[in-house]
Amino acid sequence: MPEAIWISFAFALGLIVKTVGLPPLVGYLAAGFVLSGLSASTGITIEATDALGHIAHLGVLLLLFTVGLKLKLRSIVSPEVIGGSLLHFAITCVVFAPGLYLLMDLPWHTALMLAIALSFSSTVLAAKVLESKRELRAFHGRVAIGILIMQDLIALVVMSLAAGQTPSQWALIVFGLPLLRPLLFRLLDASGHDELLVLLGLLLALVLGGYGFETVGLSSELGALVFGAMLASHPRSQELAKSLWSVKEVFLVGFFLQIGIGGLPDQGALLFALAMVALLPLKGVLFFFLLIAFRLRARSSFLSSLALSNYSEFGLIVASIALPQWLVPLAITVSLSFVVSAPLNRLAHTLYERVSSRLTPFESRRHHPDEQPISLGSTRVLIMGMGRTGTAAYDWLARSEADLMGLDSDPAKVRQHQKEGRNVVFADAEDTTFWNGLHMPAIDSVILAMADIEGKLIAARMLRKLGFRGYIVAHTLYEDEARQIREAGADDAYLTMSETGVALASHLQGRRPDAA
Template structure:
């Protein structure tokens, strides 16, 4: 019975999500474990869960689209570090996987590509909890993540396996529809209609609409979100959909766990991949300092990006559906991602103490020139500094 399955999904996901929370881990680690637990109980993927998971992915990409700022993306430090890191870290993974000679070239490339991404969910949560989303290193990390997300969406679209319809050319006229969508957005109020408007744009027009034209629904969700980006209510729309997106993504992580049952071999390989996370962080640090960031900014950004990504699971899942990757590797990718979250939690909590203890050595690796947005603040000969905003600043 569907009702019994849903009750079990919710019960196990909530219980294990709650169980991992005191350890500073994101609940999605518990959701993955719940999926593995359901598989151990003899259950398999359910069509309803598949639809729920797909909706979660579409809303995630729609949310990414709403945050797109094209001008801020086309900066050398953002695009350069994102692409170079993907290529270099992917090459490291590919070289290690190619050694035993058990994987084909396609499998090796797909796994390396999937592991090159960093978790948008974890980085955003870490930076938000530390009130560093608007700090320079926080904005830079989010920019790198968006570039990675765009590359992932481009891959998903290219590998969709559909021949685009001739009617897909009509999508070139989407900018002409933007004023109508923005007018609708302004007239939706702040409650239920706003949520329904977001679902209509992301799932119906973006997901189903693009799929009917032979294009990727993931690409459609991102494009429709980007159409609304920059409007004054885009942030409010993203916030109104946040809870729904998180709930739907529970289905995605449950589905990943249900897709295959990991064994000790899979756990061993995943642990080996988790040991490569310091290489991932160090590579971000090296690249960002070459782009003239201070050691402090480079380290804090690198630590927030030192995870494997939920987008990597989406890429891996597509590889399994296209028979390019064995289901066992999907379980390995899920375990590697979960282990990366386990390691990222304490590292990011201790990010500032880590820098304080390694400052002298790290600063030797800085570029002689400084990024214009990362210059330290010089107070000159001042003896008194007044800081504050609003009522606090006025009172001072």
């Protein structure tokens, strides 16, 4: 039974790479290649069946739907996103196409289509890496996702032209989709918190978004993304995203397995893939300097560029339509770029700390409006991360503490807090340049309420490095992370679930009949 073999190898190699500090998706890719190698050496047929292909496609659609749930479209329409993506696409094609034409003696059409396929970055990998670090709504995450969406739109245009097909006249219906938003909001409100919520997500992502867009000649991936984005402003959008999390993760295993099982390459395909992976740093460097040109800081430019330093599954789709004979070399190229990019992105903040002194001289003197440095003035208590935990801490302290400030890296969230009367400003606590320019003369206490462990570790280390001697407290779900936070400089790191239990128990004080 092929499904049993896929699951066994995916779990085994996913667990192995996780133990050495790599994302499990690298193990899923490796499992696919191992299965392909076993098939070639033993003669036992192990191939990507239609079922695996469907599972992989569903995983991609669900991923893009959940990405859409986290997006605010107004944040995508920005100069750095539109300009950065279009300029990168144009420069890559202008450089790669002649190079492939001259060095590989290819026809112009083939060289151009290969250049186009190699210009895209992976939406699946970048979104998954950013999501795993909870950085989709951070400034650099929104820039990277915005550029990926622009690239996906370019890819859709290229595929339509290459296939000689155009969307049907019914595709104009999509311009009326915003009219459905009130109905979708009501459906989300009426779905409750259990299986109906999951089914609603599957209906919107796979049926209305995926199959619906395909029916009118548009990309199913774009459809899933659009329907997710239509619900992004609903208060329960993140609950919907969490309800789909496990289903999406299981299906995405099929996507990575499918890439590996596609077949072992010949020597020419392998050499092509290795050469393209060797050129991968140029892709990231180009993104970095383009974003710097749009007045982003070095840190945001570096993190966004690193997330985009890979080749795209959309390149494989383009190849399947326009260059089927190049599908295997491109599949190996994409796979190897994943293997290189995934662990580098996992260490993105640590890498930037090491090279920041060399990158900051490239910054423009005029910074992007979302990234202006701030002074904390008379603030005595600082809360970093204004999600649910940070907001609860802020509201409780605001009863007795006037000199209170919150920081968050999501401008939309900052604006919402400001509308509600909280003293919250935009700043990324993981940005080392933020700390270098920070003036905080009166701070005596800091609460680290960011979502990811890396941000808390960097913030604690930077506070102590700057000579801060006040009280630093954080929360986390895991005991090993609490130990790391304390070692980084925090005075205390409490376990979230334990503190929740203590808070619940405290409500009983003075309320029990025998307490009087």
